Amino acid sequence: MWLPLLGLIIGVLLGLLTDIRIPEEYSNYLSIAVLAALDTLFGGIRAHLQNIYDEKVFVSGFFFNILLAASLAFLGVHLGVDLYLAAVFAFGVRLFQNIAVIRRILLTKWSTSKEKIEKI
Template identity: 55%
Template sequence: MWLLTFFCLLIGVLIGFQLPILLPVIYVKYMSIGVLAALDSVFGGIRAYMEDSFDNIIFISGFVTNTLLAAGLAYLGDRLGLELYLAAVIVFGSRLFQNLGIIRRYLLKKY
C-alpha cells in the first residue's frame, strides 16, 4: 500500500515538473497558500489513517475548508493592504511539521 502511494506520488511530481504551467505573479500567493493548506490536510489524513480514525467526510470537508479559509485570508489581506496570508503560512506550516513528526514516529516504532 505504502509503496504504491509513494510510486504514484513520485509519478505525479515528475509529471508536474515536466508541464510548463506559468502562473501570473498576482496568483502565486494564493496558489502557495492553497498548496500548503492541501498538504496540511493530506498529512492530517495520513496521520488519521495510521491512528485508525480516518473519515472521508472529515478529510474532504477539512481539505476544502482549509483551502478556502487560507485563500480568503490572503484575499482579505490583499484588500486591506496587510500580509494576513502569513498567519495561514505559520499555522499550516506548524501543523504540517507536527503531523509529519507524528507519522515519522509511528513509522519508526512500527518498522
C-alpha cells in the same frame, strides 16, 4: 487512504506534463493552496496510521482549509496587510506536527516489530 495518494500523483503528473505559468499576483494564493494540500495529505496519512481516517473529514477539511486561507489572503490584499502569512504559519506548524506524529508512529511500529523478530 487511496484518495490522498491519488491526488498527489495526479497533481505531480499535471505539474510535470503541462507548461502552465502562474502569474506573480497569484503566488501568495498558490503558496497557501500548496501548504493546505500538504497539510491535508499528511493529516490524512496521520489519521490512517492512527486508524481514525474518514474520507468525508479529509475532503471537507481540504476544501475548508483552502477556502479559509484564500479568504484570509484575499482580505489581506484588500487591507494592504500580509495576512496570508498567518495561514502560512498555521499550516507550517500543523505540517510539522503531523510529520512528527507520523515519525513517532512509524518508529513505534518499527521498534515493536523489531522486538518481535528478536524474540523469535
